[in-house]
Amino acid sequence: MARPLHNLVKKEASWNWTKKEQTAFEGLKQAITEAPVLAHADPNKAYFLETDASGAALGSVLSQRQEDGRLHPIGFLSESFKGAEVNYNTHDKELLAIIRSLEHWRIYLEATPEPVTVFTDHRNLEYWKESRTFNRRHTRWHLLLSDFNFRIMYRPGKQSGKPDALSRRSDHADIPPENQLS
Known part of the structure; x- marks a missing residue:
């Protein structure tokens, strides 16, 4: 442009x-x-959480629909994976992005009357809450997530530009930015 x-x-x-x-x-x-400007959280409106994980970091955006009908961000989160988290598989990194985001905005998202809509570009997470086979980590995460009223919805990566950009910041890894695309 x-x-x-x-x-x-x-x-x-x-x-x-x-x-x-x-x-x-x-x-x-x-x-x-x-451009959508930051909005103040309104407990009477539904929350939308867009999350993404890359090889080295996670990114998310918490939003609410405003009077203009568009989602306006309430806040942004971008942080590096630590220790063993860097070695998690894609499924677990994407799930960890959701967990960290829900915990980060716990003050807004815990016990909401309407389910928080969580958008992820990892389709398998749509069914994670219904899964009955867990390893220990997943069992612990399932317990952590039980405090939240949320539903996970798949959204293709092309439509998840905001959290994707936050998860791929070059200062999160010792990888040059051009090599972080996966």
């Missing part, structure tokens, strides 16, 4: 403001002024 404006300030470029640059400028102004 901003490429025409970037091109104007290149070292060898001559300044030539055309309709293309004006359109880019207007588009940026609109994107900045209409």
